[in-house]
Amino acid sequence: MEYTVQKLAQLAGVSSRTLRYYDEIGILKPARTNSSGYRIYGRHEVDRLQQILFYRELGVSLDQIKEIITAPAFDAADALKEHREKLLEKRKQLDLLITNVEKTIASAEGRTNMSDKEKFEGFKKKMIEDNEKQYGKEIREKYGEEAVNKSNAKLMNMTREEHEAVTKLAEEVNSTLSQAMETGDPAGGLAQKAAELHKQWITFYWNEYSKEAHAGLAEMYVADERFKAYYDKIQPGAAEFLRDAIKIYTGQQ
Amino acid sequence: MEYTVQKLAQLAGVSSRTLRYYDEIGILKPARTNSSGYRIYGRHEVDRLQQILFYRELGVSLDQIKEIITAPAFDAADALKEHREKLLEKRKQLDLLITNVEKTIASAEGRTNMSDKEKFEGFKKKMIEDNEKQYGKEIREKYGEEAVNKSNAKLMNMTREEHEAVTKLAEEVNSTLSQAMETGDPAGGLAQKAAELHKQWITFYWNEYSKEAHAGLAEMYVADERFKAYYDKIQPGAAEFLRDAIKIYTGQQ
DNA sequence: GTTTGACCTTCACGCTGCGTAAAGGTGTAT
DNA sequence: ATACACCTTTACGCAGCGTGAAGGTCAAAC
Secondary structure (H helix, E strand, O other): OOEOHHHHHHHHOOOHHHHHHHHHOOOOOOOEEOOOOOEEEOHHHHHHHHHHHHHHHOOOOHHHHHHHHHOOHHHHHHHHHHHHHHHHHHHHHHHHHHHHHHHHHHHHOOOOOHHHHHHHHHHHHHHHHHHHHHHHHHHHHHHOHHHHHHHHHHHHHOOHHHHHHHHHHHHHHHHHHHHHHHHOOOOOHHHHHHHHHHHHHHOOOOOOOOHHHHHHHHHHHHHOHHHHHHHHOOOOOHHHHHHHHHHHHHOOO | OOEOHHHHHHHHOOOHHHHHHHHHOOOOOOOEEOOOOOEEEOHHHHHHHHHHHHHHHOOOOHHHHHHHHHOOHHHHHHHHHHHHHHHHHHHHHHHHHHHHHHHHHHHHOOOOOHHHHHHHHHHHHHHHHHHHHHHHHHHHHHHOHHHHHHHHHHHHHOOHHHHHHHHHHHHHHHHHHHHHHHHOOOOOHHHHHHHHHHHHHHHOOOOOOOHHHHHHHHHHHHHOHHHHHHHHOOOOOHHHHHHHHHHHHHOOO
């Protein structure tokens, strides 16, 4: 019932280096060493190793395992629950990665021919650059680094389909806004529809929607010359009208 | 349009250390360095960094990214497909981990009270030890290290529910075998049912089932004194009878 | 008795993708 | 001139071992 490193290693299906490492970090020390320094393991060590490997297969770190197997059984369940949460989080991340990778493959592959794709890629990059050049600094200062980076990342990750959808949405916003302005009533049906469409449009770029942020953006449309110029190109006073409509839509005064 | 490390780092949302590291491993070198050795990045580098970060978010290793972005666009899709396979494999593994962790939590928690649980844990461990002590060496020699280790690992991972199921199955095998022996016909319905139950029983322990292995095990039941003794305790000649039934069931002569 | 050959030992570097000092030079606003 | 924010290179640290290197030990074979 006594094992040398290699014997125990074979028994448990690990390498002898692993056992020496476990000795080194103090998670599994040999029962004793013989006169010439050989590590000798006994029953207890076999049991302990079995436990270690069990938790290791569950993906628990050696540090955690150490805590688990030296602490009472009560703590083990808690530790495992925490570990499960981590695993679930990891899987969510992984799923996100996979869909993104698949989107990228789809957009890189057939579906859209090469010149189209290049145009689109080029367009995306240019859009980010322009964004950065024109509004980057101020927006970064106002809304923080992270938000802007996330927005750019999202833009880069859009598929062509999504891109078309969002472009069409923007057009709809503009045309609806244009029609709504003829009625002159920012609280009217058309104006509210424009606000709704506008909400849909920004949620393509934003990670989360809030009425406050939406209303804030509307305010900026008027306050910032460049945004104002963009909307007023549709029709003079469009920026103000859209702002009013959004303020009513979001119920923020 | 020229950036120092920190400027570019802020623009891209990474640390300056990261940029220096990318320089070091040759994945992103600055356009030039100024008179006092400062790294200066330009347009091209911004673009390249954007690409790097894009792939990095997909979980691609920096080595792979280097290959992708220096190779023609054609290879990128292939590389991504390979990457996708890896991610899918990873997710499968993760799912397995999660279910195992959940099983463990369930078995550690309520459902079964503490003393029951301890008995069960103890039983499992003892079973493995006994297995190892009695049959370990020979079985290892006959079937290879890996198979035995996997079998032990599987045993350790069983939940109490599964354990009960497998125990009940073993009893069923025995009682059916006992009844079948009264008919005296190893090709008869009862004997074949015993063989079928026996198959179900071993598939709890084996990773994959094959007729050859099943028949081989049956042969061993007779050849090996200890196995023979176990079955003959049910009724003298039971080992031989079961072997014959299994041979017929598997169609192996 | 000695020579294999299969064990064992203790260093110690390598892998990934940076974080985090340390020690020192540079740029610019006050 | 002084402070302060920026830049540089060098190098250890992280997890969990793999993989030598350099040398001692043990049983069996000659």
